[in-house]
Amino acid sequence: QVQLVESGGGLVQAGGSLRLSCAASGLSFSSNVMGWFRQAPGQDLEFVSTISKGGVSTNYGDSVKGRFTISRDNAKNTVYLQMNNLKPEDTAVYYCAAALGSGTVYKLERSYNYWGQGTQVTVSS
Secondary structure (H helix, E strand, O other): OOEEEEEOOEEEEOOOOEEEEEEEEOOOHHHOEEEEEEEOOOOOOEEEEEEOOOOOOEEEOOOOOOOEEEEEEOOOOEEEEEEOOOOHHHOEEEEEEEEOOOOOOOOOHHHOOEEOOOEEEEEEO
8 A cells, every 4th residue: 555644744935945754555655756735725736946856867846946956865765845035825735645656756746656645744934
């Protein structure tokens, strides 16, 4: 059974930092493209970032470029999202996802096969 478990969310002031982690089990982690998405109240799911299977290629949504960094540790079956200079508009539930496809990175929700339960990030102004 595949499980993706996010952690590291919380309440932070604007300008602060958080590091999200997503621990995967039940799948061949290094064979999966990993991604982060977020959903704010009343809004659609938004692409945040993705990383290739080996960790060489990454991609970011325009709203987080230059502030967020995705990384992965295949030995630990974990993907990370370092979030710096957080803004109130970053407030959302953050989800990690795993994709089985043969692509390098994926930006579309429909490309992902497995999803975590989400972790809340709240940024106060």
